[in-house]
Amino acid sequence: MSIxxxxxxxxxxxxxxxxxxxxxxxxxxPPPGAGTPLPPPSASFARRPDTLENKTVYLVDTGFGxxxxxxxxxxxxxxxxxxxxxxxxxxxxxxxxMDEGNELWEEIKQKGDAAVLGVAG
Numbered sequence: 001m002s003i004x005x006x007x008x009x010x011x012x013x014x015x016x017x018x019x020x021x022x023x024x025x026x027x028x029x030p031p032p033g034a035g036t037p038l039p040p041p042s043a044s045f046a047r048r049p050d051t052l053e054n055k056t057v058y059l060v061d062t063g064f065g066x067x068x069x070x071x072x073x074x075x076x077x078x079x080x081x082x083x084x085x086x087x088x089x090x091x092x093x094x095x096x097x098m099d100e101g102n103e104l105w106e107e108i109k110q111k112g113d114a115a116v117l118g119v120a121g
Contacts, residue, residue, distance in 0.1 A: 052114060057078065059118065061089065074118070090107075092104060
């Protein structure tokens with residue numbers, strides 16, 4: 001019986017059975033602020049360098065699972081394919097999703113030309 005119901009509900013022939021612009025039962029309406037435009041971002045990205053040749057690139061490990069190994073591989077790639085690029089691997093302080101201080105970001109601004117923030121999974 002459940003297989004029959006599933007085929008009736010999930011089959012392409014059944015179609016989507018929802019009224020236009022209706023919200024799922026119990027949801028009550030749009031989330032607060034829906035339709036309100038987002039404010040412009042307060043910060044902008046750094047300018048992209050024209051080349052990485054003879055530049056310093058920081059490889060920042062966020063601490064998320066697999067990012068350490070990803071940064072090791074990326075550092076090896078630079079060594080093998082772009083030997084003039086100096087790479088510096090650093091671990092971001094704190095946990096993967098939160099900052100703990102600005103020391104690393106200030107160091108990158110002062111001494112680096114580019115940064116790769118590594119997330120893996």
